[in-house]
Amino acid sequence: MPVNVLNTPAPVSQRGLLAAMSACVVLVVGMVAAVNLAVPMLAASALRPSASALVWIVDTYVIFFACLVIPGGAAGDRFGRKGVLLAGLLLFAVGALMSAAAPNVPLLLVGRAITGVGAAAVLPNTLAVLLHAVPAERKGVTIATWASMTGIGGVVGNVGGGAVLTGGSWRWLFIAAVPVALVLAALVGRVAPVSSRHGHCIDLLGAVLLVAASVALLIGIVQGPEQGWGSAVVVTGFVSAAVLFTVWILVELKVDHPLLDPRLFRIAGLRSACVGMTAIFFGMFALFYVNASFLQYGKGFGVLLTGLGILPLTVPIILGARHVGRLVQRIGLDATITLAFAFVGGGLLGLSTSDAQTPYIVYATWLVVTGVGVTLALPTLSGAISGSLPHAQAGVGAGLQSTTREFGSALGVAVIGTVLTGRFVAALPADIRADHDPHTVAQALATTTPDRAHDIVTAFVSGADAGLRAIGVAVLVLGALVLLQSRISSK
Secondary structure (H helix, E strand, O other): OOEOOOOOOOOOOHHHHHHHHHHHHHHHHHHHHHHHHOHHHHHOOOOOOOHHHHHHHHHHHHHHHHHHHHHHHHHHHHHOHHHHHHHHHHHHHHHHHHHHHOOOHHHHHHHHHHHHHHHHHHHHHHHHHHHHHOOHHHHHHHHHHHHHHHHHHHHHHHHHHHHHHOOOOOHHHHHHHHHHHHHHHHHHHHHOOOOOEOOOOOOHHHHHHHHHHHHHHHHHHHOHHHHOOOOHHHHHHHHHHHHHHHHHHHHHHHOOOOOOOHHHHHOHHHHHHHHHHHHHHHHHHHHHHHHHHHHHHHOOOOHHHHHHHOHHHHHHHHHHHHHHHHHHHHHOHHHHHHHHHHHHHHHHHHHOOOOOOOOHHHHHHHHHHHHHHHHHHHHHHHHHHHHOOOHHHHHHHHHHHHHHHHHHHHHHHHHHHHHHHHHHHHHOOHHHHHHHOOOOHHHHHHOOOHHHHHHHHHHHHHHHHHHHHHHHHHHHHHHHHHHHHHHHHHO
16 A cells, blocks of 8 residues: 655646756766766876776766666655655765765775765656656656656766866866755755655665676676786686676575566567667767777867767767657668667777877767767667566666666776776886886876877877777677577567
């Protein structure tokens, strides 16, 4: 039985509520993109992070966000969507403040984890609050508007993050997030309606196991270049990930209310669409991670210009998203998916040919090519995930979309960071490598004379190109697997 809650707020306009919820989505998604711009500043900061620590600073937020977004929605159903949304915004502010004040890398990672937990509580409950408040005939438009905010969030994160970071310190990025989160919490408290609560169980054990397995997998990937691929840390990470994922599946098969029922992946169309969504975000956020450093180190762009430099990727998304449905009707689902992966993978391979002398207009052209693929992929794969499940499991479909997006983002950053570091170290002049063994551009620049800067930047560009090639090939291979699975499921 639903539990009725008193203290219903005064009626507000649906447009005002939609604006408030959209702003919350932009905040939590924008932080995923914005922190990539701060990587060069963090690398040169007094924290002196290693190459693997830089990846963790980006990925800790993303992996907690990815793994907890489904329990975040379940917590809203059980304890009240407005209350959990408010708690998420406050946690986001606390984590951002801790990150801004962190005197060392471990405390910065704790702050990032807390911020990710807050984001996981915010994202699903913004949609739940909206769907509770709008009439049935407005739900489709509301969902479409909400979904578009995830794309806009990436743009705002790049441009807004670049503007904030012109202050000269990476700490400003996290400081700026605190008042924004608090203002949004006050706005949500004023405009969001209170919905009924439902006695949904939260699979805490499943959530803990999923986070632990994901972190173990990332440890294996991220620590390889520094620790060695045969080191105890790396081998333990991969073995632990395999064991924990297996335990997680066994637990989910036995509990009455699983975090995510593995049996759903018996549906071939759902399975292929989830792999496809993971692959697209794998490629896109790997690009975000490298783009920020490439434009600053390789092209000499300032941080604001770097934030603006990714905008060509978004042009096709803004102009073409509404036409994708008609294209699918004309050429079919499989052809659209084929084009999507061809453009994303081809665009990444094209970007991998760039160096410090490549004109930005050429680089921007490859960004547009990649953006065309993303534009074709997102609504097509989102529709495939939703269409593979019955209407009663619409919430599960929304949770799967969020989880696959963020998990793909975390993997993309981890993999390209690993390839970049390995190639960068190998491409450094032998004397720099032998005397100092640097693993980041900042470390190399700090231990050599200014006249060696060109050699160091050249090594970094070589690493960035190798990373983009590896990601581009991986996206094309995964796209082929998605297409093959899609054709099998349609027979």
